Amino acid sequence: MPSYNQLNEKLIEVTLNNEELFAKRGSMISYQGNVSFARSFLGGGNVSDLAMRTATNEGNALMSARGTGKIYYGYNGLFVSLITLANETMYIESENLLAYDGRLRSGTMFLGNQGGIQSMVRGAVSGQGLFTTTLQGSGELALLSDGNAIGLPVSTEQPVFVDPNAYVGHKGNLTSTIVTDVNWKTFVGQASGESYQVKFMGQGTVYIQASER
Amino acid sequence: MSSFKINSDRLLEVGLQNEKVMAIAGSMVAYTGSMKFEKSILGGEGFFGALKRKVTNEGMSLMQTTGTGTVYFAQNAAEIAVIPLAGEKIFIESSSLLAYDIALKTNTTFAGLRGAASGQGLFTSTVEGTGNIAVISRGNLITLEVNPKYPLFVDPQAFIGYKGAIQQEFIFDVNWRTMVGQSSGESYQLKFTGQGLVYIQPAER
Numbered sequence: 087m088p089s090y091n092q093l094n095e096k097l098i099e100v101t102l103n104n105e106e107l108f109a110k111r112g113s114m115i116s117y118q119g120n121v122s123f124a125r126s127f128l129g130g131g132n133v134s135d136l137a138m139r140t141a142t143n144e145g146n147a148l149m150s151a152r153g154t155g156k157i158y159y160g161y162n163g164l165f166v167s168l169i170t171l172a173n174e175t176m177y178i179e180s181e182n183l184l185a186y187d188g189r190l191r192s193g194t195m196f197l198g199n200q201g202g203i204q205s206m207v208r209g210a211v212s213g214q215g216l217f218t219t220t221l222q223g224s225g226e227l228a229l230l231s232d233g234n235a236i237g238l239p240v241s242t243e244q245p246v247f248v249d250p251n252a253y254v255g256h257k258g259n260l261t262s263t264i265v266t267d268v269n270w271k272t273f274v275g276q277a278s279g280e281s282y283q284v285k286f287m288g289q290g291t292v293y294i295q296a297s298e299r
Numbered sequence: 300m301s302s303f304k305i306n307s308d309r310l311l312e313v314g315l316q317n318e319k320v321m322a323i324a325g326s327m328v329a330y331t332g333s334m335k336f337e338k339s340i341l342g343g344e345g346f347f348g349a350l351k352r353k354v355t356n357e358g359m360s361l362m363q364t365t366g367t368g369t370v371y372f373a374q375n376a377a378e379i380a381v382i383p384l385a386g387e388k389i390f391i392e393s394s395s396l397l398a399y400d401i402a403l404k405t406n407t408t409f410a411g412l413r414g415a416a417s418g419q420g421l422f423t424s425t426v427e428g429t430g431n432i433a434v435i436s437r438g439n440l441i442t443l444e445v446n447p448k449y450p451l452f453v454d455p456q457a458f459i460g461y462k463g464a465i466q467q468e469f470i471f472d473v474n475w476r477t478m479v480g481q482s483s484g485e486s487y488q489l490k491f492t493g494q495g496l497v498y499i500q501p502a503e504r
Binding site for chain 2: 232233234236238244245246247248249252283292294295296297298
């Protein structure tokens with residue numbers, strides 16, 4: 087089982103024992119041991135999954151690392167967080183995904199399937215397209231964010247509202263809808279800059295970053 | 300009164316109980332509870348205050364958040380610090396201000412030569428009263444103490460603000476090397492004398 091270790095807020099170390107790991111292309115900083123790197127087309131998915139990625143532009147350019155040793159990953163000085171999934175599904179923007187391994191199954195999700203038309207609006211509003219990447223199963227994944235990522239717990243009693251531009255991903259059993267806060271000031275050019283929010287309801291965690299795209 | 304808390308360096312957490320808080324427009328990243336966001340046209344300074352900001356270019360695009368719950372603010376992954384004011388007045392660059400308690404009063408004052416040298420304009424903002432303000436900085440905010448025995452010299456580009464009974468002066472360190480293009484890069488400094496605190500960031504604009 088690959089083991090993930092956070093060295094500092096911007097660098098992780100992954101130990102492989104004759105295993106395979108998928109990571110964002112160009113994110114390897116150094117390694118020890120006997121590891122080989124290759125461009126990964128399938129990223130642990132299957133061929134139809136690849137076709138989906140290519141067609142949907144949710145293509146995360148991945149490379150696979152295979153072998154035995156320690157590998158160090160970081161990307162553009164961005165913050166890295168490790169997230170553990172326990173038989174859950176994580177929804178994550180492909181640009182925010184740094185690394186995961188074969189224990190998690192990756193897929194591409196049409197936002198329209200998940201929350202209907204509202205979610206499509208979310209994708210369009212945040213400029214992240216209409217598709218998102220999903221990882222499912224039990225294991226760790228590494229998330230990239232501009233500024234540290236913060237997980238906000240969502241419970242049935244307490245929905246969480248998020249600025250679409252600060253959203254990086256979510257896990258658990260959540261549904262989302264778009265909330266608009268438009269009043270007369272918006273129309274006279276005096277918008278507060280917060281006219282759209284995504285409301286998450288259910289049970290799970292929403293991850294945001296301390297900066298807006 | 301609204302509560303200000305830093306959540307992991309770059310995120311400000313403000314708790315509101317049917318209260319209001321002012322923040323830079325567009326800086327909200329998430330909230331729980333029920334909140335309303337409205338552009339504050341006059342910034343709580345009245346018509347003349349708003350006019351003065353417009354004229355002096357010390358403009359801030361502010362929004363007023365009203366409601367009950369927790370609201371999170373962040374700006375460009377910059378570090379955030381909370382400075383409590385107890386009936387004091389803080390002088391601060393408007394570009395470094397993230398949020399402040401509605402109980403505080405803001406205004407614009409003449410900053411003199413300092414503003415011109417640091418490229419921040421000739422005017423600076425003041426915040427006065429009792430409550431919290433949240434300040435953004437590149438790198439952690441550093442607080443330096445000034446007392447009558449030890450004046451403090453600061454690079455204008457790293458300067459963020461000050462509070463207390465402080466006078467500021469502009470110091471030139473220009474010699475023949477500066478003139479022949481061999482400047483040390485530190486030809487102007489701000490000298491602070493008196494009693495109070497000066498805030499700087501470990502990065503230069």
